[in-house]
Amino acid sequence: MPINKIVPSKRAAKLLAGVVATATAGMVAIFPGQPAVHDDTALAIKIMQPWEGRHLVAYLDTLPTKPVYTICDGDTTNVRKGMVETTAGCDKRTAGKLERDYRPYLVKCVANWDKAPLSWRGSMLTLSWNVGVGATCNSTAVKLAKAGKYRESCEAATAFNKAGGKTLRGLVNRREMGDATRPGEAEVCVTGLPT
Numbered sequence: 403m404p405i406n407k408i409v410p411s412k413r414a415a416k417l418l419a420g421v422v423a424t425a426t427a428g429m430v431a432i433f434p435g436q437p438a439v440h441d442d443t444a445l446a447i448k449i450m451q452p453w454e455g456r457h458l459v460a461y462l463d464t465l466p467t468k469p470v471y472t473i474c475d476g477d478t479t480n481v482r483k484g485m486v487e488t489t490a491g492c493d494k495r496t497a498g499k500l501e502r503d504y505r506p507y508l509v510k511c512v513a514n515w516d517k518a519p520l521s522w523r524g525s526m527l528t529l530s531w532n533v534g535v536g537a538t539c540n541s542t543a544v545k546l547a548k549a550g551k552y553r554e555s556c557e558a559a560t561a562f563n564k565a566g567g568k569t570l571r572g573l574v575n576r577r578e579m580g581d582a583t584r585p586g587e588a589e590v591c592v593t594g595l596p597t
Contacts, residue, residue, distance in 0.1 A: 404560040404588065406578050414585045414593035417519055421445045428516075429564020433493035441498045445524030445590070450531055451475050452577045454582040457494060460485040465565045476531065479503075504530050511539035512547065522552050525559065525587045532576075533562050556591035 421444050424430050430444035431437075434555065439447075454476035460483060463472040471481040474492035477499060504527060509515040515523065526547075530538040538544060543559040546552075563573040580586035 404557050405563075405574055408557055408560070408578060408588045408592055410593035410595075411553040411579075411585065414521075414590040415535065417448055417585060417590060418445065418594045421434050421448065421524075422520070432527060433490075433497060435490065436493050437457050439497050439501050440505060441520055442523035442527055443497065443505055446500060446527035446531065447496060449524060449585065449587060449590055451496075452476075453528075453572075455496055456489075458487050458489070460493065465570075469568060480483055494546040500527060502533065504535055505540065508568070511535075512544060518547060519594050519596065521591050522547060525556065525591035528587055529559050529562060529577075537562070550593050553592060556588045556595070560588050 410538045420431060422439055424432075425441045425444075426438075428441050429438040430441050431440055432444045432447055455473055457473055460471045460481050462469050462483070463478070470478045471483055472478050473481045473485055473487050473495075475496045477492075477495050479499065508523075508526060508530060512518065512526075523561050528545070529541075529543070531582070541559065542561070543555045544560055546555040556571060560574075560577040563577050565573060575581045575584075576586055577588060578586045579589045
């Protein structure tokens, strides 16, 4: 369960409103010159980018048990030492990967995915980007959502706050209420739930 109290916030409401205001038929043109993405993908990108940080040059991420080269917004697919990407290339990688490699699996493992609250869907997508679709689909958070318990689901997702077997303050912040400049996943998740 969460370490901190999970509450809705004005900044999370503003983030959600920005995605909703720019959506056309559930699609959002989030990156200039790139194809539109689903509204939940757009929200996931807005949640996760500040946490991942954008790196145009590949770096070795040593937090995972097996260190892995990473580029752009936390992308590890086919990344090698010395690889360089452009801003537009990172936009394409991030949006494309979420739309192609993450969202379809969550849609498949969560019946009526598109009927779930946008805030919950965006939060689960960013969680899956960080921990994988298998871990997300098999999580208590998804099981609770399938039972219609979205608030409890938002809180259950905060359990993914460890790396290398240790609870990390940065992951606690990311999963819960964020920090001074970035909203957390649970913060956004509960902000968009019906009251």
